[in-house]
Each structure stands twice: as C-alpha cells, then as structure tokens.
Amino acid sequence: MALSRDDVEKVALLARLQLSEAELDTLTDELAQIVTYVDQLAEVDTGDVEPMAHAVELSNVFAADGVRPSLPREQALANAPAHNERGYLVPAVLGD
Amino acid sequence: MELLSLLSAGEITSVEVTQGYLDQISAEDGAVGAFLHADVDLALSKAAEVDRRRQANEPLGRLAGLPVAVKDVLCDTQMPATCASRMLENFRPPYDSTVVAKLKEADAVLIGRTNMDEFAMGGSTENSAYQLTRNPWDLERAPGGSSGGAAACVAARMAPLSIGTDTGGSIRQPAGLCGVVGLKPTYGRVSRYGLVAFASSLDQVGPLALNVADAALLLETIAGHDPLDSTSLDEPLPAYSTLVERPLEGLRLGIVREHFAEGLNPEVEEAVRAAVAVYESLGATVKEISLPHSKYAVATYYVIAPSEASSNLARYDGIHYGHRTDISAMQAELATEQKAFLAAGDQIAVDNMDSPLVRMYRRTRAEGFGSEVKRRIMLGTYALSAGYYDAYYLKALKVRRLIRQDFDAAFEEVDLIAGPVTAEPAFKLGQMSGDPLAMYLVDLYTVSANLAGLPGISLPCGFTTSGLPIGLQLQAAPLAEETLIRGARMFEQATDWHQRRPEKKQS
Missing domain, CATH: 3.90.1300.10 (Amidase signature (AS) domain)
Incomplete structure (x- = not known):
C-alpha cells in the first residue's frame, strides 16, 4: 500500500501533530518504507486465528466498589500549564 | 550480595x-x-x-x-x-x-x-x-x-x-x-x-x-x-x-x-x-x-507498539500536565494564516483551518516530542485509522498469537x-x-x-x-x-x- 504525502498530512491531523513541510517529506518516505516492511504480515495465514491483544489474557478484574481517597485537587492541578483553583484552563473552544 | x-x-x-x-x-x-x-x-x-x-x-x-x-x-x-x-x-x-x-x-x-x-x-x-x-x-x-x-x-x-x-x-x-x-x-x-x-x-x-x-x-x-x-x-x-x-x-x-x-x-x-x-x-x-x-516479530511489533503508543501519548495535550505551546504565538499564527487564505479568496482553506484548541494541541505536541516519538505516533495513528485497522492492527494481533x-x-x-x-x-x-x-x-x-x-x-x-x-x-x-x-x-x-x-x- 503506497503512502502518499496527503495521507501523511491527514494522519498528522488525526494525531494532533503540526508538521513542517520538511517533516512531511521525510515522514512520507520513512513511513512508506516502514509500512512496506510491515506489509509482509499479509503473507501469514491468520484465517482461524483469534487476535491476541494482551500477553496475559485476564478478564473481569474487579475492584471493590468503595469510596477511597484520590489525588487531592491541588496536586492533580499542580503540573497543569494553566489552571485556577478549581480546574484546568484551556483556550476558547467555541470562538470569541 | x-x-x-x-x-x-x-x-x-x-x-x-x-x-x-x-x-x-x-x-x-x-x-x-x-x-x-x-x-x-x-x-x-x-x-x-x-x-x-x-x-x-x-x-x-x-x-x-x-x-x-x-x-x-x-x-x-x-x-x-x-x-x-x-x-x-x-x-x-x-x-x-x-x-x-x-x-x-x-x-x-x-x-x-x-x-x-x-x-x-x-x-x-x-x-x-x-x-x-x-x-x-x-x-x-x-x-x-x-x-x-x-x-x-x-x-x-x-x-x-x-x-x-x-x-x-x-x-x-x-x-x-x-x-x-x-x-x-x-x-x-x-x-x-x-x-x-x-x-x-x-x-x-x-x-x-x-x-x-x-x-x-x-x-x-x-x-x-x-x-x-x-x-x-x-x-x-x-x-x-x-x-x-x-x-x-x-x-x-x-x-x-x-x-x-x-x-x-x-x-x-x-x-x-x-x-x-x-x-x-x-x-x-x-x-x-x-x-x-x-521472522514476523519485528513487523508485528512495529504495528502493535506504535498503535498503543499513539493512543497512550494522546494524553500529552498541553492541558493536564507537561509542555504547552505559547498561546498568543499560536493565536497570531492562526490569524496570519486566515489573512493569507482570505487574501487569496480561498474560503475552503479558511473553513478547514484548525480551531484554536486543535492548533494548541498540534503545536504543543510538535514542540514537545522528538522525531522518533512523532514517527511512532504517526505510524500508530495510521495503523489504527479507518480502512487500515483490519489490515495492520488486527492482522498484527493475530500474528502475535501465532x-x-x-x-x-x-x-x-x-x-x-x-x-x-x-x-x-x-x-x-x-x-x-x-x-x-x-x-x-x-x-x-x-x-x-x-x-x-x-x-x-x-x-x-x-x-x-x-x-x-x-x-x-x-x-x-x-x-x-x-x-x-x-x-x-x-x-x-x-x-x-x-x-x-x-x-x-x-x-
């Protein structure tokens, strides 16, 4: 599957990355090379094989449904680039 | 010891x-x-x-x-x-x-x-x-x-x-x-x-x-x-x-x-x-x-690991913790772009411009991540995107079982x-x-x-x-x-x- 520069630009938006023109060029080449390498997986017969998402296939690990202390708000906010005493501050989402 | x-x-x-x-x-x-x-x-x-x-x-x-x-x-x-x-x-x-x-x-x-x-x-x-x-x-x-x-x-x-x-x-x-x-x-x-x-x-x-x-x-x-x-x-x-x-x-x-x-x-x-x-x-x-x-392990790995990475690293959004781009520089960049598109009469480009929030994410991540991290996020996002999920991510999970x-x-x-x-x-x-x-x-x-x-x-x-x-x-x-x-x-x-x-x- 050939990977075009347009594809890379679309993926960059999905990935929330701003890429320079030079980065777009380089990444188009590099990703195409890697994807071509990965394409060899197509030759493996996986007809009846169940996908394996985890090395240890546990299911239904439950925790007790009780109230426990959590990170105090002040500490949760301490690393935020912008916050007030109540929450995180973000740029306007719906315009001015 | x-x-x-x-x-x-x-x-x-x-x-x-x-x-x-x-x-x-x-x-x-x-x-x-x-x-x-x-x-x-x-x-x-x-x-x-x-x-x-x-x-x-x-x-x-x-x-x-x-x-x-x-x-x-x-x-x-x-x-x-x-x-x-x-x-x-x-x-x-x-x-x-x-x-x-x-x-x-x-x-x-x-x-x-x-x-x-x-x-x-x-x-x-x-x-x-x-x-x-x-x-x-x-x-x-x-x-x-x-x-x-x-x-x-x-x-x-x-x-x-x-x-x-x-x-x-x-x-x-x-x-x-x-x-x-x-x-x-x-x-x-x-x-x-x-x-x-x-x-x-x-x-x-x-x-x-x-x-x-x-x-x-x-x-x-x-x-x-x-x-x-x-x-x-x-x-x-x-x-x-x-x-x-x-x-x-x-x-x-x-x-x-x-x-x-x-x-x-x-x-x-x-x-x-x-x-x-x-x-x-x-x-x-x-x-x-x-x-x-x-012999397929490296190919399998380089689908699964970047896919998981692209999802895990979505948390670096310039909001909760970590680097955030300069907001006024980001706003100035958007204003300059809009002006250029309008001058060229390109309304479609104006309509497709990033919102300030999306541009904040994109600049934050562009500045905060190095090239290998960007490469893997891109690779993983591609492998998980509509149309490629089955061919790459799901396929890799099956080979993983083999x-x-x-x-x-x-x-x-x-x-x-x-x-x-x-x-x-x-x-x-x-x-x-x-x-x-x-x-x-x-x-x-x-x-x-x-x-x-x-x-x-x-x-x-x-x-x-x-x-x-x-x-x-x-x-x-x-x-x-x-x-x-x-x-x-x-x-x-x-x-x-x-x-x-x-x-x-x-x-």
Missing part, C-alpha cells in the same frame, strides 16, 4: 557505600552520561537514616542502604520524571510508582534517574532530548536502549543495581551491549502502576545488575501483585534471591534454528555457541527447535531457549540515525518475548576481538523466572565474563 552482607554486618556504612558510588558518578559520568538527575543530598540523607536505624537495631528493608538507579520513566514524588522528553521537562510526579514505593519500602538509596530514549522509544538512547549516553566499553559507541543509562551506569560501576523497562528489548539489548545482566520479567510479574506508558500490553519493568544473583534480588524486591495495576498477576512470588543459587538438574536447552540465519555477526555466533557448549558441559541436553513465525503459540509448543520440549540478544555488538553513535527501519531491526531477537509476554534475560557470554561485550539471551515460559535465573546463574558460575570491567574513563 557481598555489599549487602557488609552493610548488614556493620562493616561498612550506607553513607560510605553511597558516597563511593556518588564519587564514581562524579569521576565517570561526565564521559558516560548515564544520569539525567542525581540528588546527592537526598541520597546521603537516606543513607544516613538507614545507618542510624541499623545502629539502633531497628528493622530494615531488604535492600537497606544499597544504592539503586531508576530509569527516568517511573514516577517518584521526590524526583523529576522527564522520560527524556521536553514534554515532561518540568513534570513532578504527584505519586510514587509501585516499583519506586517497593524500593523505598526496601530502604534502598535511590541515587539518581537514568537517561533513556524519549518515552522509551529507541534502541540507542540517542533519542533522549537531553544528552547522549556513551557505552562504557567504547565511548564512541551507543549503550543500546532504551534503558541505555540504566545499563551504562551499572557497567561503569556508578550503581550496583538499576531499574529499567523493556517493551521490545529495552532492558536486554542495552544489558547485552554494555556487558551487564538485564532481566525482563513475565508481563504482569511487576506492577506498571506509575510507569509512564509507552505500549501498555508490552511494557514491563525489570532489574539490571552485575550478576544474576543481584538481578534476582532486585526482581524479588519489585515483583508481585498490585491491585493498582489490573494487568498485574496475582501469583505466588518465589524467593528468587535464594532459589537463584540452585543449579538446574537435567536442563533441556532449546536453540532456535531461525536465530542463526544470515545477518548474525560471526563473533556473536561463536560466543553464543560456546555458551551452549558450556551448558552441555554442565549436563544440559540441547535441542534444536523452530519458531516459524519469529508467535505465542510457537513459544508454547517450544516450551513443551525445552525449559529454556538460548540465543543471541542482538545480531551485532554495540554500534557507533550516529550509525543508525537517518535509518529508522535499520534501528527497528536491531530488536529482531528481543521483541518476540514482549509480544508473547515471556521472561527473558541477557547475560555476558564473551567479548569481540575489539573488546566489546557479547550478550547471551535466555527465555523461559511465562512465570518461569525461577528457571530463567537458576539457568542463567549456572552459566555465570561456570564462566567469568561478568567479572570483566571497562577501563576507567576519567581519573
């Missing part, structure tokens, strides 16, 4: 031991660059506290007074945790990871934070946003990665024990290239709580040390079930530190046909075959086995699998830059253990004629760490490769 015996016998104090390692860091780390952060006062005050408690005959933890270095990817409230990324330059963890909490409970002296590839993505530590780490055996060469600082600090005797993480070989490969012991436990053996996530179904924390017994001791300290990590295994924890000294009787050792295919450096092959001969002389039976899907089934069949016949850690000894710094695929292929022998969730260990088994260490990799069935360390210790007791040390770098 000898140092621990001296400490507990009161023949040496923790302050003396800690100061000795701090002196070694001052002498060597200017050349090696293994540490991103060392807190001398914190280390010495912890050491003094342990000495005081020992004098007062108070109960002490398993590693009381012993320095341990920690890879800069595990949260510790008293240290930075940058993951060698600009994104987390000023991040201070609000809680301790379970591994760090266990080390503190064991009264270890946490001596510093080691360098790594940014977010553990890489195999040379060259992807660190902060500094290069050099291989103590040859300063022109890479220490491997991503736990390059963790391996180099042990090799250069700047810490007796260190903690690394392994997602595709990131403990075993640098251990092999730096001539130390590195163990990746079974997935779920060690808690990932407070480990900054790269690929959650593959990441595992493990020990690096100068010998297998020390690695076993550190593993025993950090392993065990943790309710805070729902993927951690609720299984009994063997006493690795004592069991390690019991050689295996009737060991069945497997050699993988595919490991000795073309591309394996002849000196590495010779050392690994000589190691197998040592096992035979110790009474092991050797059987050639096949892992037919192992890889695991190969191992399950192999471990019906053998107890341990022996082989090389890497096809080549340590490569030169810069040698792989500009060729990401070549760098990915270095993981050939290590990634399958992560995909299958198996434990693996790298231990020294020889040197090239130019004096570079060669690693032997042993792999065992899930949760068979006991077999792994006992088998590794047998080899170590019969050889003296692990006792060699690199020359001093500075005096």
Whole structure:
C-alpha cells in the first residue's frame, strides 16, 4: 500500500501533530518504507486465528466498589500549564 | 550480595557505600552520561537514616542502604520524571510508582534517574532530548536502549543495581551491549502502576545488575501483585534471591534454528555457541527447535507498539500536565494564516483551518516530542485509522498469537531457549540515525518475548576481538523466572565474563 504525502498530512491531523513541510517529506518516505516492511504480515495465514491483544489474557478484574481517597485537587492541578483553583484552563473552544 | 552482607554486618556504612558510588558518578559520568538527575543530598540523607536505624537495631528493608538507579520513566514524588522528553521537562510526579514505593519500602538509596530514549522509544538512547549516553566499553559507541543509562551506569560501576523497562528489548539489548545482566520479567510479574506508558500490553519493568544473583534480588524486591495495576498477576512470588543459587538438574536447552540465519555477526555466533557448549558441559541436553513465525516479530511489533503508543501519548495535550505551546504565538499564527487564505479568496482553506484548541494541541505536541516519538505516533495513528485497522492492527494481533503459540509448543520440549540478544555488538553513535527501519531491526531477537509476554534475560557470554561485550539471551515460559535465573546463574558460575570491567574513563 503506497503512502502518499496527503495521507501523511491527514494522519498528522488525526494525531494532533503540526508538521513542517520538511517533516512531511521525510515522514512520507520513512513511513512508506516502514509500512512496506510491515506489509509482509499479509503473507501469514491468520484465517482461524483469534487476535491476541494482551500477553496475559485476564478478564473481569474487579475492584471493590468503595469510596477511597484520590489525588487531592491541588496536586492533580499542580503540573497543569494553566489552571485556577478549581480546574484546568484551556483556550476558547467555541470562538470569541 | 557481598555489599549487602557488609552493610548488614556493620562493616561498612550506607553513607560510605553511597558516597563511593556518588564519587564514581562524579569521576565517570561526565564521559558516560548515564544520569539525567542525581540528588546527592537526598541520597546521603537516606543513607544516613538507614545507618542510624541499623545502629539502633531497628528493622530494615531488604535492600537497606544499597544504592539503586531508576530509569527516568517511573514516577517518584521526590524526583523529576522527564522520560527524556521536553514534554515532561518540568513534570513532578504527584505519586510514587509501585516499583519506586517497593524500593523505598526496601530502604534502598535511590541515587539518581537514568537517561533513556524519549518515552522509551529507541534502541540507542540517542533519542533522549537531553544528552547522549556513551557505552562504557567504547565511548564512541551507543549503550543500546532504551534503558541505555540504566545499563551504562551499572557497567561503569556508578550503581550496583538499576531499574529499567523493556517493551521490545529495552532492558536486554542495552544489558547485552554494555556487558551487564538485564532481566525482563513475565508481563504482569511487576506492577506498571506509575510507569509512564509507552505500549501498555508490552511494557514491563525489570532489574539490571552485575550478576544474576543481584538481578534476582532486585526482581524479588519489585515483583508481585498490585491491585493498582489490573494487568498485574496475582501469583505466588518465589524467593528468587535464594532459589537463584540452585543449579538446574537435567536442563533441556532449546536453540532456535531461525536465530542463526544470515545477518548474525560471526563473533556473536561463536560466543553464543560456546555458551551452549558450556551448558552441555554442565549436563544440559540441547535441542534444536523452530519458531516459524519469529521472522514476523519485528513487523508485528512495529504495528502493535506504535498503535498503543499513539493512543497512550494522546494524553500529552498541553492541558493536564507537561509542555504547552505559547498561546498568543499560536493565536497570531492562526490569524496570519486566515489573512493569507482570505487574501487569496480561498474560503475552503479558511473553513478547514484548525480551531484554536486543535492548533494548541498540534503545536504543543510538535514542540514537545522528538522525531522518533512523532514517527511512532504517526505510524500508530495510521495503523489504527479507518480502512487500515483490519489490515495492520488486527492482522498484527493475530500474528502475535501465532508467535505465542510457537513459544508454547517450544516450551513443551525445552525449559529454556538460548540465543543471541542482538545480531551485532554495540554500534557507533550516529550509525543508525537517518535509518529508522535499520534501528527497528536491531530488536529482531528481543521483541518476540514482549509480544508473547515471556521472561527473558541477557547475560555476558564473551567479548569481540575489539573488546566489546557479547550478550547471551535466555527465555523461559511465562512465570518461569525461577528457571530463567537458576539457568542463567549456572552459566555465570561456570564462566567469568561478568567479572570483566571497562577501563576507567576519567581519573
């Protein structure tokens, strides 16, 4: 599957990355090379094989449904680039 | 461990031991660059506290007074945790990871934070946003990665024990290239709580040390079930530190046909075959086995790991923590773009412009991440995107099961699998830059253990004629760490490769 520069630009938006023109060029080449390498997986017969998402296939690990202390708000906010005493501050989402 | 015996016998104090390692860091780390952060006062005050408690005959933890270095990817409230990324330059963890909490409970002296590839993505530590780490055996060469600082600090005797993480070989490969012991436990053996996530179904924390017994001791300290990590295994924890000294009787050792295919450096092959001969002389039976899907392991890994990474790293949004782009510069950029589009009469381009919030994310991430991290996020986002999910991500998950089934069949016949850690000894710094695929292929022998969730260990088994260490990799069935360390210790007791040390770098 050939990977075009347009594809890379679309993926960059999905990935929330701003890429320079030079980065777009380089990444188009590099990703195409890697994807071509990965394409060899197509030759493996996986007809009846169940996908394996985890090395240890546990299911239904439950925790007790009780109230426990959590990170105090002040500490949760301490690393935020912008916050007030109540929450995180973000740029306007719906315009001015 | 000898140092621990001296400490507990009161023949040496923790302050003396800690100061000795701090002196070694001052002498060597200017050349090696293994540490991103060392807190001398914190280390010495912890050491003094342990000495005081020992004098007062108070109960002490398993590693009381012993320095341990920690890879800069595990949260510790008293240290930075940058993951060698600009994104987390000023991040201070609000809680301790379970591994760090266990080390503190064991009264270890946490001596510093080691360098790594940014977010553990890489195999040379060259992807660190902060500094290069050099291989103590040859300063022109890479220490491997991503736990390059963790391996180099042990090799250069700047810490007796260190903690690394392994997602595709990131403990075993640098251990092999730096001539130390590195163990990746079974997935779920060690808690990932407070480990900054790269690929959650593959990441595992493990020990690096100068010998297998020390690695076993550190593993025993950090392993065990943790309710805070729902993927951690609720299984009994063997006493690795004592069991390690019991050689295996009737060991069945497997050699993988595919490991000795073309591309394996002849000196590495010779050392690994000589190691197998040592096992035979110790009474092991050797059987050639096949892992037919192992040739697809790198391709499988480089779909699954970047996919998980692209999802995990979505959290770096410039809002909750970490770097945020300059908002007024971002707004000015959008205004300039809009003006240009309007002047050109291009209403479609105006309509398609990023919203301020999206542009904030995009600039934040562009500024905070290095090129390898961007590459993997892009690769993972592509593999998970509509139209490609089945062909790449789902397909890779299926091949992953076939890889695991190969191992399950192999471990019906053998107890341990022996082989090389890497096809080549340590490569030169810069040698792989500009060729990401070549760098990915270095993981050939290590990634399958992560995909299958198996434990693996790298231990020294020889040197090239130019004096570079060669690693032997042993792999065992899930949760068979006991077999792994006992088998590794047998080899170590019969050889003296692990006792060699690199020359001093500075005096």
